[in-house]
Amino acid sequence: MSQLRKVALVGNPNAGKSALFNALTGARQKIANYPGVTVERKAGRLLLPSGQPIELVDLPGSYGLDSTSPDEEVTRKVIMGEFPGEQAPDALIVVLDASNLEQHLVFALEVIELGKPTVVALNMVDLAERDGLVIDPAALASELGVPVISTVAVRRRGLSELAEAIAQAGAREPEKRHPHGFLPERRLTAHAIADGAILSETARHRLHAKLDRVLLHPWIGPLILFALLFVVFQAVFAGAAPFADGLDAGVAALGDLVRGALPPSLIRDLLTDGIISGVGSVVVFLPQIIILFFFILAMEASGYMARAAFLMDRMMASVGLSGRSFIPLLSSFACAIPGIMATRSIADPKDRLTTILVAPLMTCSARLPVYAVVIAAVIPQRAVLGPVGLQGLVLFALYALGVVSAMVVALVLRSTVTKGAASGFIMELPKYQMPRLKDLMIGLWQRAWIFLRRAGTIIFMVTVVLWLLLNFPRAGQGESQVDASFAGKIANGLAVVVEPIGFNRDIALSLIPAMAAREVAVSSLATTYAVDAGDDDSTQAALGEQIAARWTLPTALAFLAWFVFAPQCMSTIAVTRRETNGWKWPVFMLLYLFGLAYIFAGITYWSALALGL
Ligand SMILES: Nc1nc2c(ncn2[C@@H]2O[C@H](COP(=O)(O)OP(=O)(O)OP(=O)(O)O)[C@@H](O)[C@H]2O)c(=O)[nH]1
Numbered sequence: 014m015s016q017l018r019k020v021a022l023v024g025n026p027n028a029g030k031s032a033l034f035n036a037l038t039g040a041r042q043k044i045a046n047y048p049g050v051t052v053e054r055k056a057g058r059l060l061l062p063s064g065q066p067i068e069l070v071d072l073p074g075s076y077g078l079d080s081t082s083p084d085e086e087v088t089r090k091v092i093m094g095e096f097p098g099e100q101a102p103d104a105l106i107v108v109l110d111a112s113n114l115e116q117h118l119v120f121a122l123e124v125i126e127l128g129k130p131t132v133v134a135l136n137m138v139d140l141a142e143r144d145g146l147v148i149d150p151a152a153l154a155s156e157l158g159v160p161v162i163s164t165v166a167v168r169r170r171g172l173s174e175l176a177e178a179i180a181q182a183g184a185r186e187p188e189k190r191h192p193h194g195f196l197p198e199r200r201l202t203a204h205a206i207a208d209g210a211i212l213s214e215t216a217r218h219r220l221h222a223k224l225d226r227v228l229l230h231p232w233i234g235p236l237i238l239f240a241l242l243f244v245v246f247q248a249v250f251a252g253a254a255p256f257a258d259g260l261d262a263g264v265a266a267l268g269d270l271v272r273g274a275l276p277p278s279l280i281r282d283l284l285t286d287g288i289i290s291g292v293g294s295v296v297v298f299l300p301q302i303i304i305l306f307f308f309i310l311a312m313e314a315s316g317y318m319a320r321a322a323f324l325m326d327r328m329m330a331s332v333g334l335s336g337r338s339f340i341p342l343l344s345s346f347a348c349a350i351p352g353i354m355a356t357r358s359i360a361d362p363k364d365r366l367t368t369i370l371v372a373p374l375m376t377c378s379a380r381l382p383v384y385a386v387v388i389a390a391v392i393p394q395r396a397v398l399g400p401v402g403l404q405g406l407v408l409f410a411l412y413a414l415g416v417v418s419a420m421v422v423a424l425v426l427r428s429t430v431t432k433g434a435a436s437g438f439i440m441e442l443p444k445y446q447m448p449r450l451k452d453l454m455i456g457l458w459q460r461a462w463i464f465l466r467r468a469g470t471i472i473f474m475v476t477v478v479l480w481l482l483l484n485f486p487r488a489g490q491g492e493s494q495v496d497a498s499f500a501g502k503i504a505n506g507l508a509v510v511v512e513p514i515g516f517n518r519d520i521a522l523s524l525i526p527a528m529a530a531r532e533v534a535v536s537s538l539a540t541t542y543a544v545d546a547g548d549d550d551s552t553q554a555a556l557g558e559q560i561a562a563r564w565t566l567p568t569a570l571a572f573l574a575w576f577v578f579a580p581q582c583m584s585t586i587a588v589t590r591r592e593t594n595g596w597k598w599p600v601f602m603l604l605y606l607f608g609l610a611y612i613f614a615g616i617t618y619w620s621a622l623a624l625g626l
Pocket residue numbers: 025026027028029030031032033043044045046047048049050051052072073074075136137138139140164165166167168313314446
């Protein structure tokens with residue numbers, strides 16, 4: 014088999030490598046406006062102008078070939094041909110941020126010194142122009158001894174020229190003009206080259222500097238961050254309500270339609286009580302998910318996220334972590350899995366391990382349906398202060414509880430099992446950019462798709478299995494179907510364990526399937542209540558109404574507290590095993606999180622009872 018020619022994209026973090034990779038190959042790799050987004054190698058295929066295909070590899074950003082963190086290690090190994098099972102790339106594309114030329118040239122020089130066929134993509138020339146920088150690519154090319162192509166990855170500018178240059182890079186003999194140097198020399202050279210290539214520069218950084226003075230202000234900054242997050246959670250409830258109600262009505266109508274169209278049978282029950290009630294109860298949270306991600310993606314693209322990391326650095330340092338951990342923890346708001354993967358950009362192994370262990374405490378989007386359904390059922394929808402709603406406030410409090418717990422646990426871990434000094438934090442602050450609507454839409458679409466795919470696969474399957482377990486063996490006359498079923502028997506056994514923390518049998522029943530994914534707790538409850546109600550129309554009510562009628566407030570609050578901590582996600586455990594190379598830490602994670610969940614649910618339940626709620 015003939016191997017494809019291989020070309021790798023290298024450069025400093027946040028230079029736009031993944032954006033170029035996506036533009037050249039049509040892939041949809043995650044890009045975001047902060048350093049350390051890509052942590053793995055990713056390959057795709059690019060057709061050269063001649064029609065010949067090559068393999069293009071996107072790599073994690075790096076500051077030098079003396080790698081310090083696991084993600085930089087990947088870059089070094091791939092470039093040097095030491096990556097297991099992979100031959101060295103035939104050519105390299107060094108991606109430079111034109112608006113940050115001098116700094117990015119330092120690593121570029123080190124890569125060019127390797128003497129491989131190399132092309133430089135002078136990316137983000139639009140940002141450079143915006144800042145009043147005019148750069149001469151020809152001067153840069155003659156200084157570096159390799160072709161330099163100006164590009165704007167996100168507007169697909171310069172792509173065909175770049176492809177042409179890649180096609181020719183392999184044909185030329187590499188020019189070994191640059192002797193091997195050391196870092197200080199490279200810095201001097203980078204300075205001189207940048208000076209020579211920058212034709213004119215006007216000070217238009219002022220607006221951004223002003224913005225940073227406010228947003229990074231020691232106390233105004235955190236206040237703004239806090240206010241912003243507050244708005245996000247209010248919006249999740251208030252903004253989603255009309256859409257969620259519409260979806261709710263749609264699911265109910267679909268159930269009625271099927272119930273009316275089919276004669277009474279087990280198949281009809283499976284469709285209505287199992288699939289439509291179960292999967293439908295999760296799908297209705299799509300609007301909330303979209304609103305949450307709209308804010309997260311806009312904050313990522315604008316460059317604000319990196320500022321938030323900067324702001325949090327001091328707080329993180331006080332618990333023995335660094336601002337470096339902030340981005341992985343923040344990604345965990347979406348899902349702990351990419352969050353844990355993102356820890357690869359943390360150089361210090363103990364810092365990294367601590368971050369992995371606390372990542373599941375950040376409230377992932379799978380918890381949103383669980384929180385939202387219970388809050389909507391038991392917390393009254395009223396304003397507390399002006400437009401501030403109580404429901405949004407409780408949601409915010411649950412997220413805050415997750416963050417505070419993560420900090421406390423990190424502090425405890427850092428002085429016990431992962432003892433060590435906190436490492437320093439250096440992160441470049443990316444340029445502010447206006448988020449582009451199209452990118453936001455694509456990002457939201459991807460998120461919505463992930464959510465719906467989960468509903469259609471894992472949640473669907475677990476729901477069907479649960480429905481079967483709930484319906485067999487069949488109940489006798491006058492006996493409750495749930496009590497008679499296999500699932501009911503298992504739940505009754507488990508109920509003994511969770512009774513002290515205020516959980517009822519239905520909750521016990523939802524906890525085991527929810528190990529597959531947290532949202533399953535919602536679909537399981539919906540299916541259980543639908544089976545329990547049988548064909549009696551008077552008890553066929555939406556899940557929220559069922560919870561409001563059947564649960565006491567202390568039980569509902571204990572359930573919420575449980576979900577702040579409980580490690581109910583198999584995939585997180587699996588990815589922790591992979592990232593820590595063994596079972597020791599995932600088992601530790603499971604035990605400490607279940608322990609905390611049990612204790613906090615219990616405290617919540619008994620305090621609520623004592624308060625007479
Ligand atoms: N204006 C402008 N923005 C760009 C350009 N190329 C990339 N970006 C933006 O710059 C940010 C960083 O892009 P990425 O492709 O994630 O950068 P990367 O080099 O892959 O970063 P790491 O994976 O962290 O190493 C994103 O917000 C992109 O939308 C460009 O040419 N012009």
